[in-house]
Amino acid sequence: MQIFPAIDLSGGQVVRLRQGDYEDMQVYATDPERVAMDFLEQGATNLHVVDLDGAKEGTAVNTGAIQALCGVEGLFVEVGGGIRDEARIEHYLALGAGRVILGTAAIRNFPFVEEMAKKHSSKIAVGVDARNGRVAVSGWLETTDVDSLQFCTKLRDAGVRTVIYTDIAKDGELTGTNLDAYRALREIEGLSIVASGGISFEHEIAALRDMGTYAAILGKALYVGKLSLSRAIAIAAGKEPQ
Numbered sequence: 001m002q003i004f005p006a007i008d009l010s011g012g013q014v015v016r017l018r019q020g021d022y023e024d025m026q027v028y029a030t031d032p033e034r035v036a037m038d039f040l041e042q043g044a045t046n047l048h049v050v051d052l053d054g055a056k057e058g059t060a061v062n063t064g065a066i067q068a069l070c071g072v073e074g075l076f077v078e079v080g081g082g083i084r085d086e087a088r089i090e091h092y093l094a095l096g097a098g099r100v101i102l103g104t105a106a107i108r109n110f111p112f113v114e115e116m117a118k119k120h121s122s123k124i125a126v127g128v129d130a131r132n133g134r135v136a137v138s139g140w141l142e143t144t145d146v147d148s149l150q151f152c153t154k155l156r157d158a159g160v161r162t163v164i165y166t167d168i169a170k171d172g173e174l175t176g177t178n179l180d181a182y183r184a185l186r187e188i189e190g191l192s193i194v195a196s197g198g199i200s201f202e203h204e205i206a207a208l209r210d211m212g213t214y215a216a217i218l219g220k221a222l223y224v225g226k227l228s229l230s231r232a233i234a235i236a237a238g239k240e241p242q
Helices: 032-041 052-057 063-070 086-095 104-108 110-123 148-157 179-185 202-210 229-236
Strands: 002-010 013-018 021-029 046-051 076-080 099-102 124-131 134-137 142-147 162-167 192-196 215-218
Touching: 002 032, 002 052, 002 063, 002 229, 013 032, 021 032, 032 063, 046 052, 046 063, 063 076, 063 086, 076 124, 086 099, 086 110, 099 104, 099 110, 104 110, 104 124, 104 134, 104 148, 110 124, 124 148, 134 148, 142 148, 148 162, 148 179, 162 179, 179 192, 179 202, 202 229, 215 229
Parallel strands: 002 046, 002 215, 046 076, 076 099, 099 124, 124 162, 162 192, 192 215
Antiparallel strands: 002 013, 013 021, 124 134, 134 142
């Protein structure tokens, strides 16, 4: 299993939200590139980057920071937040992003997602953010009536290969992730699932690994020292640290 440490950007700074609440934001660093380098030094080979301002506004905002992060050698970078058209996808890919994440666009304009999945294949992922089993959009500010698990199946059928699934209620709480949701998601054949939201314990990383989850995103638990990135990477690889 792959581990993706997360950098969420707002105002060019590294921040974390609690349950997607923009009014409940904690700043952890002012230099995103330095944070990425720290992750690299701890053994990371991947990086998950979200433009929170972009997700809220529906357009790219933190492009300078994203360009710097995509330029860090040795990291496969996936980028999301406010990506609504192909021009933005191609811009981030040109900057060096290995994968671009579509969120609200997947609900608002599903034919666009189908087209991008066919055209860009593995370079496209869809972020499915769930609140009480329903898909949330616009930076988690709005909850739709779309069933999140059924939507993941629809994405698979449309040619999407990778889904980043987040249970919003778990995000930033440091109380654990929704393992039941990932057990259900593993039944969708042909879809690589990235677990996100609330992963706080080493046993959860082992459980996600053992159920065949493709990757896990670690956020607040790293920033507050609840999880060690190097240990998480070892556990994900099946090398249980002593």
